[in-house]
Amino acid sequence: MATTTEDQSSDGPLQRWTQSAIKNPEKVYRALFYAAMIFFLVTTLFPFYWLVVLAVTPEGNLLAGSFLPTVNLFGVSGTFPLPVPKGFNPGAFINVFQEVPFHLYMLNSFALAITTTVIVLFVASLAGYVFGRLRFPGRALLMLAILAISYFPPAAFVIPLFQAFAGNAPITIPFTNIPLFTPPRLLNTPGSMVLPFSALFMPLSIFILTTFYGQIPDGLEDAARVEGTTRLGALFRVIMPLSAPGVATASVLTFIAVYNEYFFSSIMATSPEATKWSPIVGGILSYQTQYTTQYNLMAAASIIGVLPVVILVVVAQERIVSGLTSGALKE
Amino acid sequence: MSTDTGRESRRSGALVDAMRWMENLSDTQYAYLLLLPVFVLLGVVALYPLLRTFELSLYATSLDFSSRSFVGLGNYVGLFTGEKNQFLPGGTTFLPSNLSLRALLNSALVVTIIFAVVSVLFETLIGLGQALILDQDFYGRRWVRAAIIIPWAVPIVIQGMIFFLMFNSNVGFLTPPLADLGLLAPTNTLNDTPSATFIIIVADIWKTSAFMALLILAGLQSIDRGLYDVAKVAGATKWQQFKLITFPLILPTIGVAVLFRSVQAMRVFGIIDTVSSCTVVPSLSCMVVATFTTREGTSAAIAFVTAAIIGSVVMGLILWQGEDAI
Numbered sequence: 001m002a003t004t005t006e007d008q009s010s011d012g013p014l015q016r017w018t019q020s021a022i023k024n025p026e027k028v029y030r031a032l033f034y035a036a037m038i039f040f041l042v043t044t045l046f047p048f049y050w051l052v053v054l055a056v057t058p059e060g061n062l063l064a065g066s067f068l069p070t071v072n073l074f075g076v077s078g079t080f081p082l083p084v085p086k087g088f089n090p091g092a093f094i095n096v097f098q099e100v101p102f103h104l105y106m107l108n109s110f111a112l113a114i115t116t117t118v119i120v121l122f123v124a125s126l127a128g129y130v131f132g133r134l135r136f137p138g139r140a141l142l143m144l145a146i147l148a149i150s151y152f153p154p155a156a157f158v159i160p161l162f163q164a165f166a167g168n169a170p171i172t173i174p175f176t177n178i179p180l181f182t183p184p185r186l187l188n189t190p191g192s193m194v195l196p197f198s199a200l201f202m203p204l205s206i207f208i209l210t211t212f213y214g215q216i217p218d219g220l221e222d223a224a225r226v227e228g229t230t231r232l233g234a235l236f237r238v239i240m241p242l243s244a245p246g247v248a249t250a251s252v253l254t255f256i257a258v259y260n261e262y263f264f265s266s267i268m269a270t271s272p273e274a275t276k277w278s279p280i281v282g283g284i285l286s287y288q289t290q291y292t293t294q295y296n297l298m299a300a301a302s303i304i305g306v307l308p309v310v311i312l313v314v315v316a317q318e319r320i321v322s323g324l325t326s327g328a329l330k331e
Numbered sequence: 332m333s334t335d336t337g338r339e340s341r342r343s344g345a346l347v348d349a350m351r352w353m354e355n356l357s358d359t360q361y362a363y364l365l366l367l368p369v370f371v372l373l374g375v376v377a378l379y380p381l382l383r384t385f386e387l388s389l390y391a392t393s394l395d396f397s398s399r400s401f402v403g404l405g406n407y408v409g410l411f412t413g414e415k416n417q418f419l420p421g422g423t424t425f426l427p428s429n430l431s432l433r434a435l436l437n438s439a440l441v442v443t444i445i446f447a448v449v450s451v452l453f454e455t456l457i458g459l460g461q462a463l464i465l466d467q468d469f470y471g472r473r474w475v476r477a478a479i480i481i482p483w484a485v486p487i488v489i490q491g492m493i494f495f496l497m498f499n500s501n502v503g504f505l506t507p508p509l510a511d512l513g514l515l516a517p518t519n520t521l522n523d524t525p526s527a528t529f530i531i532i533v534a535d536i537w538k539t540s541a542f543m544a545l546l547i548l549a550g551l552q553s554i555d556r557g558l559y560d561v562a563k564v565a566g567a568t569k570w571q572q573f574k575l576i577t578f579p580l581i582l583p584t585i586g587v588a589v590l591f592r593s594v595q596a597m598r599v600f601g602i603i604d605t606v607s608s609c610t611v612v613p614s615l616s617c618m619v620v621a622t623f624t625t626r627e628g629t630s631a632a633i634a635f636v637t638a639a640i641i642g643s644v645v646m647g648l649i650l651w652q653g654e655d656a657i
Contacts, residue, residue: 029569037464037475040457044482047493047537054496067504083504123372126365136359142366144649149377151645153598155616156638157376159623159631160383174382199376202369230350231361262487262601267620281488285605288495295502302489302496309484314477320484321476324542325549 048306050083054299058089062295092300099291102301104274105283106308112190112265112279113258116197120205120254121247123198128209129235133221143210150203154263157196165192165268188276192268200264201257205250208323212246213239249323252316256309280305381638388631396627406632418626419618421610425633436524439613439633446528446614447596450535455589457536458543465544466551483541491605494534495521498606527607534602543588550584551577590648594641 021027053067067083096102130136131143164171167185172178186192216239224238225231240247265281272282272289284305287298313320356364388406390399409415416424419439427438435441465476482490497505498520510517515526554577562572600616603609609617615637623630 025568033464033467033469036460037469040461040464041475041478043537044479044541047482047497050497051493054502063501067502123368127369130362130365134358134362136362139362146369146373148642148645148649149373151594151641152377152381153616153634153637153641155598155600155619156384156634157380158619159387159627159634160380161376162623171379174379174386195372196376199372202372206369231353232350256484260484260486262604263598263616266601266604280486281601284488284492288492288605293501295496295499298492299496302492306485306489309486310481313481313484317473317477317480320480321545321548324545 048303051299051303053083053085055092055296055303056088056090057085057296058087059092059294059296061086062293089296092296093304096297096300096304099294099297100283100286100301101274102280102283102304105278105280106305108274108277109259109279110308112193112197112277113255115190115194116201116258117251117254119194119198120202121251124202124205124209124250125213125235125240125247127202127206128213129239131206131210132212132214133216133218133239146203146206150200154196154200158263158267161192161196162187162267187268187270188278190277193264193277193279196264196268197258197261200261201254204257204323205254208250208253209243209246212243212249216242245319245322248316249319252312252319253323256312256320259309384631384634384638387627388635390628392627394625402628406628407636410629410632410636415626415629415632418622418629419613420621421608421613423610423613423618425618433524436528437613439615439618440636442528442613443597443599443615443637446532446535446599447593450532450539451589451592451596453532453536454540454543454592455547455585457540458547458588459585461540461544462547462551465548479544480541482538485538487538487601488605490534490538491602494530494537494602495606498526498530521607522611524611527603527611531599531602531606531612534606535596535599539592539596543592546588546591547581547585550581554580587648590644594644597637597641 017027021031054062057067065086066079067086069080069084070077071080127146131139163169164183165186167183167187170179170182173180186195220238220242221234224234229237259280262281265279266285269276269278269282272278272286274283284298284301287294287301291297353361353364389401389403391402391405392399406415410425413424413426413428419425422437424434424438425440427434427441435445461479465472465479469475485493497503498515500506500518500520503520506515506517506520509515510520514529516523520526521530558576559572562576567575598616599614600620603612603614603617609621615633619630619634619637622633
């Protein structure tokens with residue numbers, strides 16, 4: 001009898017919660033909601049925590065023992081489920097730049113991303129104006145063609161592009177032997193990456209800008225034209241500034257896409273050297289191939305490389321969400 | 332001095348002429364004029380290489396690239412009969428040699444399809460969960476959304492490095508517990524085909540679920556909230572609301588998102604190259620890259636098969652969605 005009352009009082013809070021939960025199911029949904037939210041937060045952010053753990057662990061301690069410490073709590077010993085650093089040495093964040101000129105790789109990535117973004121914005125603005133504001137025969141078919149091309153895998157383009165950028169033989173019209181011209185050697189230069197990036201990421205920007213440019217009232221364009229602006233002037237002085245959010249969305253998405261690109265970045269820069277325009281792909285991989293056991297450097301370089309996009313996501317979150325949803329669903 | 336001003340005026344004269352010519356174009360002419368840069372760029376970087384890849388796939392190229400001889404569809408026949416398997420790196424095959432798990436995962440075609448189907452399936456489920464969370468109003472929603480989007484913005488090479496470091500046999504702390512469960516090979520994990528395939532699928536799910544979540548969230552937020560008020564008055568439970576209102580209304584969005592993602596997933600290359608290697612997990616793109624400097628015809632044939640598979644999926648999507656696809 002005494003034990004039962006004790007039991008009842010010990011699981012009292014739980015029982016009381018269950019009782020109130022049965023009366024009020026909202027509470028259960030709320031609890032489930034927070035549990036799910038915490039689960040998603042942990043699974044998305046945990047890999048970054050692991051990078052930090054590795055980066056601050058001194059090199060000598062990396063291979064000794066487990067990252068999951070054994071804890072002794074009130075006489076019960078068990079494995080702590082979360083990895084913790086074995087020591088503390090933030091020096092890896094400086095060593096990263098001494099072993100490999102990682103800052104140069106990042107500068108290359110920035111240069112490639114900004115150049116591509118400028119080209120894409122210009123070309124996609126012209127196309128966005130055409131698709132968003134002009135009615136002409138063949139409009140739907142052309143949009144479909146651009147859409148279809150954007151779906152094709154980079155692997156389907158890489159062989160002829162690599163041969164063309166090597167600049168050894170003249171380009172011929174496909175299925176004939178008629179030579180057109182011999183292209184300059186573009187491998188290991190920005191050109192060999194900016195060209196495929198621009199073509200690959202342009203369709204998304206075209207669709208985003210088409211939506212935004214199409215929403216500007218005709219009256220504003222007409223007013224600018226009456227004032228004596230040329231047709232092109234109206235696009236770049238009136239419509240583009242009025243669609244600033246759309247332009248910002250397209251540029252943020254293009255920048256991130258180029259910064260993240262792997263396929264052409266790893267193939268068109270034939271040697272992973274910063275002086276040969278290799279972007280962060282080459283930089284990160286050179287730690288993997290040259291310093292095969294310095295896992296703390298690999299982790300530190302990854303943290304540094306990921307910072308620009310993390311900042312961009314936090315600052316330009318709204319733009320990314322609206323761009324991805326409007327652009328990608330249109331596609 | 333006089334020549335200078337002469338050139339100046341002539342140049343501005345040409346500019347004025349060009350502007351006047353542009354002003355007088357019809358809408359259709361003006362549209363095609365402005366689309367010219369798009370045509371040039373896509374023509375040079377997409378259309379020409381696609382046609383040229385198809386052309387190269389019809390030829391056998393000598394190893395030193397000095398001569399090519401026309402073989403028709405010989406390269407494709409070789410791929411599908413297994414003759415070309417000897418040119419693929421590391422004992423991988425194009426079609427599976429038998430139906431055991433290892434042979435299936437050793438086949439470029441099958442492993443690409445398995446990767447696409449499994450990762451997109453889990454991305455859709457997890458993305459749906461994330462979207463349902465982000466659809467609620469709660470304090471700090473902005474930050475939770477940023478945290479969920481961040482993996483999507485992580486460069487592929489860093490994503491690969493993260494999972495390399497998590498499952499590497501020297502420092503990877505996740506390998507022993509998962510090996511105890513029988514999910515991974517306990518040693519040499521990243522060079523074991525089933526284990527590496529598993530890790531690469533997990534890595535892709537981690538990165539791309541957020542993308543699915545955002546697409547599905549857009550679908551969720553377009554639902555008329557009044558429907559839920561009606562359901563509440565009628566006494567529907569949350570589950571019934573989800574099953575009878577939310578799910579049917581977002582199903583078309585999910586369908587488009589799934590096809591869109593599957594097509595992207597079939598391009599997989601970078602994550603394999605970083606975490607493991609193309610000889611361990613042979614995706615189609617991997618095989619193209621691994622062979623294109625030595626076996627041009629074979630490589631071009633694989634590239635064109637990849638393009639054809641993706642092209643037919645896209646055609647299906649366009650036919651299904653019709654004008655709405657744009």
